[in-house]
Amino acid sequence: xxxxxxxxxxxxxxxxxxxxxxxxxxxxxxxxxxxxxxxxxxxxxxxxxxxxxxxxxxxxxxxxxxxxxxxxxxxxxxxxxxxxxxxxxxxxxxxxxxxxxxxxxxxxxxxxxxxxxxxxxxxxxxxxxxxxxxxxxxxxxxxxxxxxxxxxxxxxxxxxxxxxxxxxxxxxxxxxxxxxxxxxxxxxxxxxxxxxxxxxxxxxxxxxxxxxxxxxxxxxxxxxxxxxxxxxxxxxxxxxxxxxxxxxxxxxxxxxxxxxxxxxxxxxxxxxxxxxxxxxxxxxxxxxxxxxxxxxxxxxxxxxxxxxxxxxxxxxxxxxxxxxxxxxxxxxxxxxxxxxxxxxxxx
Amino acid sequence: xxxxxxxxxxxxxxxxxxxxxxxxxxxxxxxxxxxxxxxxxxxxxxxxxxxxxxxxxxxxxxxxxxxxxxxxxxxxxxxxxxxxxxxxxxxxxxxxxxxxxxxxxxxxxxxxxxxxxxxxxxxxxxxxxxxxxxxxxxxxxxxxxxxxxxxxxxxxxxxxxxxxxxxxxxxxxxxxxxxxxxxxxxxxxxxxxxxxxxxxxxxxxxxxxxxxxxxxxxxxxxxxxxxxxxxxxxxxxxxxxxxxxxxxxxxxxxxxxxxxxxxxxxxxxxxxxxxxxxxxxxxxxxxxxxxxxxxxxxxxxxxxxxxxxxxxxxxxxxxxxxxxxxxxxxxxxxxxxxxxxxxxxxxxxxxxxxxxxxxxxxxxxxx
Numbered sequence: 001x002x003x004x005x006x007x008x009x010x011x012x013x014x015x016x017x018x019x020x021x022x023x024x025x026x027x028x029x030x031x032x033x034x035x036x037x038x039x040x041x042x043x044x045x046x047x048x049x050x051x052x053x054x055x056x057x058x059x060x061x062x063x064x065x066x067x068x069x070x071x072x073x074x075x076x077x078x079x080x081x082x083x084x085x086x087x088x089x090x091x092x093x094x095x096x097x098x099x100x101x102x103x104x105x106x107x108x109x110x111x112x113x114x115x116x117x118x119x120x121x122x123x124x125x126x127x128x129x130x131x132x133x134x135x136x137x138x139x140x141x142x143x144x145x146x147x148x149x150x151x152x153x154x155x156x157x158x159x160x161x162x163x164x165x166x167x168x169x170x171x172x173x174x175x176x177x178x179x180x181x182x183x184x185x186x187x188x189x190x191x192x193x194x195x196x197x198x199x200x201x202x203x204x205x206x207x208x209x210x211x212x213x214x215x216x217x218x219x220x221x222x223x224x225x226x227x228x229x230x231x232x233x234x235x236x237x238x239x240x241x242x243x244x245x246x247x248x249x250x251x252x253x254x255x256x257x258x259x260x261x262x263x264x265x266x267x268x269x270x271x272x273x274x275x276x277x278x279x280x281x282x283x284x285x286x287x288x289x290x291x292x293x294x295x296x297x298x299x300x301x302x303x304x305x306x307x308x309x310x311x312x313x314x315x316x317x318x319x320x321x322x323x324x325x326x327x328x329x330x331x332x333x334x335x336x337x338x339x340x341x342x343x344x345x346x347x
Numbered sequence: 348x349x350x351x352x353x354x355x356x357x358x359x360x361x362x363x364x365x366x367x368x369x370x371x372x373x374x375x376x377x378x379x380x381x382x383x384x385x386x387x388x389x390x391x392x393x394x395x396x397x398x399x400x401x402x403x404x405x406x407x408x409x410x411x412x413x414x415x416x417x418x419x420x421x422x423x424x425x426x427x428x429x430x431x432x433x434x435x436x437x438x439x440x441x442x443x444x445x446x447x448x449x450x451x452x453x454x455x456x457x458x459x460x461x462x463x464x465x466x467x468x469x470x471x472x473x474x475x476x477x478x479x480x481x482x483x484x485x486x487x488x489x490x491x492x493x494x495x496x497x498x499x500x501x502x503x504x505x506x507x508x509x510x511x512x513x514x515x516x517x518x519x520x521x522x523x524x525x526x527x528x529x530x531x532x533x534x535x536x537x538x539x540x541x542x543x544x545x546x547x548x549x550x551x552x553x554x555x556x557x558x559x560x561x562x563x564x565x566x567x568x569x570x571x572x573x574x575x576x577x578x579x580x581x582x583x584x585x586x587x588x589x590x591x592x593x594x595x596x597x598x599x600x601x602x603x604x605x606x607x608x609x610x611x612x613x614x615x616x617x618x619x620x621x622x623x624x625x626x627x628x629x630x631x632x633x634x635x636x637x638x639x640x641x642x643x644x645x646x647x648x649x650x651x652x653x654x655x656x657x658x659x660x661x662x663x664x665x666x667x668x669x670x671x672x673x674x675x676x677x678x679x680x681x682x683x684x685x686x687x688x689x690x691x692x693x694x695x696x697x698x699x700x701x702x703x704x705x706x707x708x709x710x711x712x713x714x
Contacts, residue, residue, distance in 0.1 A: 085557075091549050091550045091553025091554075092553075093550055095355050096351070107348075108348070108554065108557045108558070
C-alpha cells in the first residue's frame with residue numbers, strides 16, 4: 001500500500017478473525033485528513049474490533065492498513081503515540097484532580113517537560129476547564145468529565161483521534177457543546193473518527209460509514225446517504241387501531257417496513273410511494289383510521305435497517321433500539337430539519 | 348506512572364490509614380495463642396552414656412508419640428545447631444554416667460526445648476515431665492518396694508530448658524508470624540485491587556491504547572505496593588517490639604532482603620487474581636481464598652507437626668510456611684542465612700515461577 005498523505009486512515013481488506021468468528025470482514029475504510037468521520041453500527045457489528053486494530057492494539061488477521069501513514073502491521077507502537085483515543089468510559093482517574101489527570105496523560109504520551117504546562121493549559125481552555133484544575137475528576141458532572149476525557153486524549157497534540165461513543169450517557173446540552181467542540185477541532189485540521197448511535201450526531205459528520213456483521217455496508221456523506229442511498233420516505237401515524245392498520249399496511253406493496261412503537265405506526269416507504277396524505281387516504285379506503293399521518297426524518301436506525309437484508313431487519317432494529325433506549329432519549333430527530341450546526345435537544 | 352500511583356494512594360487516605368493500622372489492630376487481636384496438643388515433635392538426641400538404661404528411657408520417649416527421635420547428635424554443638432536450624436525442636440542430652448546416676452536414684456537428663464513455638468514447647472515439656480514422673484515411680488517401686496522418698500526428690504529428673512522464649516509467651520511466637528501473614532495479605536490484595544480497579548473504571552483501557560510499555564505499567568503498579576508493604580512491616584515490627592516485647596535478635600537488613608523474595612511471589616499471586624477477577628469485590632474474595640490455607644496450614648497458628656499428613660503436605664506447598672520460618676528464625680533465634688537457605692530456596696522458586704507466569708498472564712490480558 002502506497003503512503004498517501006491525503007488520508008488519515010486507509011485500509012484494504014482489513015480482516016479480523018477470533019477463532020471461527022469473523023469479526024471484521026475485508027474492510028476498505030477511507031478517512032480523509034481533517035475529516036469528521038462517523039462510524040455507525042450496532043454492538044457486535046465489528047466497530048470496536050476495527051477501532052482496536054486501527055489503534056494498534058490488535059493485529060489484523062488479514063489485509064493491510066495505514067493510519068497517519070504509519071503501517072499498522074509494521075509499527076503498531078508508533079501508531080499508539082501518534083493518535084489519541086477516548087473511550088465511552090472516559091478513562092479518567094476520579095481520585096486525581098483535573099490537572100493531575102492531564103499531567104498523567106501528558107507524561108504517559110511523553111509530552112516533553114518543557115511543553116507540558118503550556119499544552120495542559122491549552123487543553124484546559126479548549127475543554128472549558130479553566131479554574132477547575134484543582135477539582136477532583138470524580139466530582140465533575142458528566143459534561144465536564146466528557147470534555148476532560150477529550151482533553152486527555154488530545155494533550156499530546158495528535159492529528160487523529162478515535163472517539164468511541166463519546167456522548168453515551170451525557171445530557172443533551174453537553175452533547176451539543178461537545179459536538180460543537182469536535183466540529184471545531186475537525187475544522188482546524190484534526191481528523192476525528194467517532195462512533196455514535198445518534199442520527200443528529202451522524203448528520204454533523206463529513207462522512208459516514210455503516211458497518212454490519214463486520215462489513216462496511218454503506219459509506220458517504222450524510223446527505224448522499226440520505227438522498228441517494230436511502231431515498232425513501234418515512235411516515236409516522238397514530239391510528240385508532242394500530243394493530244389492524246399495521247397488518248393492512250404490511251401487505252401494501254409500496255411499504256418496505258412497518259414498525260409499531262406503542263400506539264404509533266412507523267412506515268418506510270419504497271421509492272416512488274405516495275406521501276403521508278396518500279397513506280391516510282389508502283387506509284381510509286379500507287375502512288381504517290390514519291390519524292396524524294406525517295412524514296418524519298429517517299433515523300439512523302431507519303437508514304441502517306434499509307441496508308440490511310429484509311429477513312434481518314427486525315433483529316437489527318431490536319439491537320439498535322436496545323442501544324439507544326438506555327441512553328438519553330430516542331434516536332429520532334424530533335421534527336424535520338433543525339440540525340443546523342448543533343444537535344437539537346431531545347425530548 | 349509511579350508518581351500517579353502515589354498521588355492516588357495519598358488521596359485515598361482511608362486506604363492508606365488502613366494499610367498502616369490494620370496490621371497493628373490485627374496484632375492486638377491475634378496476640379493470644381490457641382493451644383493444641385502437638386505430637387511427633389522432631390527430636391535430636393545426644394546420648395553420651397550409650398547405656399541400656401538410656402536406651403530404655405529413649406524408647407519410652409519415642410513410645411509416648413510426642414517425640415520423634417529422628418536425629419542423633421554427636422556433640423552439644425551439633426545439637427545446638429540442629430535446634431537453631433529448626434531441624435529439631437527438642438534436644439535431649441543424656442549424661443555419660445547416666446546408668447550410674449540412675450542406680451543412685453539421682454539421674455538427671457537435660458531437655459532443651461525450642462520455645463519460639465510455645466505450643467510445641469508446652470506439649471513437649473508436659474510430655475517429658477509426665478514421662479519422668481512415670482519412670483521415677485516405676486524405679487521406686489522396683490527398688491524400695493514402696494518406701495517413702497527420703498529427700499523428696501525423684502530419682503529421674505528432666506531438667507527442661509526453654510530456649511529463645513524462656514517464659515513461653517505466646518505473643519512472642521505469634522506476633523512475628525502475624526507480620527508475615529499480614530505482609531502476604533496486603534501485598535496480594537493491594538496488587539490485585541490496584542489493577543482490577545483500573546479495569547473496572549475503564550482507565551486500564553486508556554493505558555493500553557497509550558504508548559506506555561507493558562513493563563512500565565507493571566513497575567508502576569508494583570513499586571508503590573512494595574514500598575507500602577515495607578512501611579507496613581516496619582510499623583508491625585515497631586509494635587511487636589515495643590508493645591509485645593518481642594525480642595528482635597537477628598539482622599533486620601537480612602529480614603527486609605529476604606522478605607523481598609517472599610513478596611515477589613505474593614505480588615505475582617495478586618497479578619494472577621487481577622486477571623481472573625472482574626470486579627474489586629471479586630478480587631478481594633479471591634485474595635481471601637488464598638489466605639485461608641496459608642493462615643491455617645503455614646504453622647502461623649497451629650504447629651505443622653500437629654497436623655494430619657495431608658495437611659502437612661499442603662503446608663509445604665504454601666510459601667508462607669517458609670517465610671514464617673525465616674521471620675521467626677531471624678527475629679526469635681537471631682540466625683543468619685547459613686541456616687535459612689533451606690527455607691529461602693522454595694521461596695525463590697515459588698517467587699520466580701509465579702511472578703514470571705503472572706507477568707505473561709498480565710501481558711496477555713492487556714491485548
